Amino acid sequence: MNRWTRLRGSFPIFQQVHFMETAYYNPLAKEVRAAIAEFYDSVQAGGGPRSWRTALVDARAAASALIAVPPDRIALTKNTTEGLCAVANAVPLGPGDNIVTLAFENSANLVPWLHLRRRGIEVRLLHHPAGYALPEAFRAAVDRRTRVLAVSLVQYYSGYRANLSALAEIAQRVGAYLVVDGIQAVGAMDLNIDRLGIDALACGGHKWMLATHGTGFLYCSGRFLEVAEPTYLAEEGLAEDTWPDRLVPSQQANRFELGNENYAGFVGLVAAARLLQGIGLHEIEKRVLELTDQLIAGLDRARVSLVTPRDPKQRLGIVTFKITGADAFVDACDRAGIRVSLRNGAVRVSVHAYNNQDDLVALLDLLDSHIATVA
Numbered sequence: 001m002n003r004w005t006r007l008r009g010s011f012p013i014f015q016q017v018h019f020m021e022t023a024y025y026n027p028l029a030k031e032v033r034a035a036i037a038e039f040y041d042s043v044q045a046g047g048g049p050r051s052w053r054t055a056l057v058d059a060r061a062a063a064s065a066l067i068a069v070p071p072d073r074i075a076l077t078k079n080t081t082e083g084l085c086a087v088a089n090a091v092p093l094g095p096g097d098n099i100v101t102l103a104f105e106n107s108a109n110l111v112p113w114l115h116l117r118r119r120g121i122e123v124r125l126l127h128h129p130a131g132y133a134l135p136e137a138f139r140a141a142v143d144r145r146t147r148v149l150a151v152s153l154v155q156y157y158s159g160y161r162a163n164l165s166a167l168a169e170i171a172q173r174v175g176a177y178l179v180v181d182g183i184q185a186v187g188a189m190d191l192n193i194d195r196l197g198i199d200a201l202a203c204g205g206h207k208w209m210l211a212t213h214g215t216g217f218l219y220c221s222g223r224f225l226e227v228a229e230p231t232y233l234a235e236e237g238l239a240e241d242t243w244p245d246r247l248v249p250s251q252q253a254n255r256f257e258l259g260n261e262n263y264a265g266f267v268g269l270v271a272a273a274r275l276l277q278g279i280g281l282h283e284i285e286k287r288v289l290e291l292t293d294q295l296i297a298g299l300d301r302a303r304v305s306l307v308t309p310r311d312p313k314q315r316l317g318i319v320t321f322k323i324t325g326a327d328a329f330v331d332a333c334d335r336a337g338i339r340v341s342l343r344n345g346a347v348r349v350s351v352h353a354y355n356n357q358d359d360l361v362a363l364l365d366l367l368d369s370h371i372a373t374v375a
């Protein structure tokens with residue numbers, strides 16, 4: 001059995017369904033479920049705080065390894081939104097400063113920035129008809145009052161993969177921070193965040209990372225930690241040995257952590273990371289791109305209009321296309337046991353390493369029938 005068949009075997013859903021909705025959520029690996037169940041068994045048996053603490057240490061290590069950063073740069077969060085909110089409220093900002101982001105970002109990466117308008121912060125929203133975040137648009141929009149560039153590594157709708165090194169260079173030239181929403185990439189991409197010059201990256205575990213809802217993390221660069229002031233500060237976020245005499249935030253990213261965590265979820269996240277690392281992120285990214293290449297070739301044969309760029313450097317696991325009757329097609333997929341998503345009136349297919357050619361063929365066959373009926 002090859003490694004992809006073995007990976008597929010971890011997900012019972014593939015016995016019944018062609019699941020291509022990882023950009024929405026992942027269908028829970030047996031190993032992740034077992035790790036969570038074992039954790040709760042231990043709680044029921046009176047398992048103690050020491051193992052809870054270990055779960056968090058392991059989860060920070062697992063998350064940091066997925067993006068190649070040191071574990072002390074990771075704060076555990078419950079989702080992407082929490083990480084982005086923490087960053088938006090920790091960056092030093094004053095009236096007249098501006099933030100540059102994209103009008104078509106997921107709301108998780110818009111609302112926290114737009115909420116800063118009440119403090120006199122300008123939010124510059126870039127528009128692009130196809131939903132791309134091209135570096136040139138950022139270059140033209142920034143000035144010396146720009147404090148933040150906020151962008152998704154992979155766009156949830158178009159699937160466009162941002163050029164992070166180009167954006168980091170633009171941010172650094174004006175002294176701004178580059179803040180990244182990583183949820184549509186981490187777990188499916190071989191990332192070396194330290195090398196890319198990103199200041200913060202927020203991610204949730206329940207999509208490409210193969211963990212569950214209620215798990216996530218926030219990466220903070222050393223440069224960002226030098227200035228980041230947490231809005232919420234709790235005992236977990238204090239430098240050791242300062243409490244109760246003084247309130248000194250931790251030097252590490254865990255200054256953003258608050259109270260008891262989702263221990264079971266993080267045990268699951270560690271099991272999920274083990275599944276991914278057992279194969280290797282380089283191999284996973286290669287497989288995802290091979291499958292999406294095949295999918296795009298099939299979509300081209302069907303002559304549908306692609307929203308996602310063709311250049312493999314500009315995409316990852318999401319492929320979105322437009323067809324007449326997209327909603328009826330997604331319903332027909334559902335009835336045929338093919339799971340894809342309807343986003344902004346287009347069909348969004350998300351392909352992880354656990355998908356295979358059978359999944360693609362099933363989708364493309366149904367697409368041919370759909371096109372024949374609406375033509």
Ligand SMILES: Cc1ncc(COP(=O)(O)O)c(C=O)c1O
Nearest residue numbers: 079080081106108152156183204
């Ligand atoms: C790009 C992007 N950011 C954020 C989110 C929401 O993330 P979370 O629920 O982890 O806050 C989603 C999808 O749900 C998304 O696609």
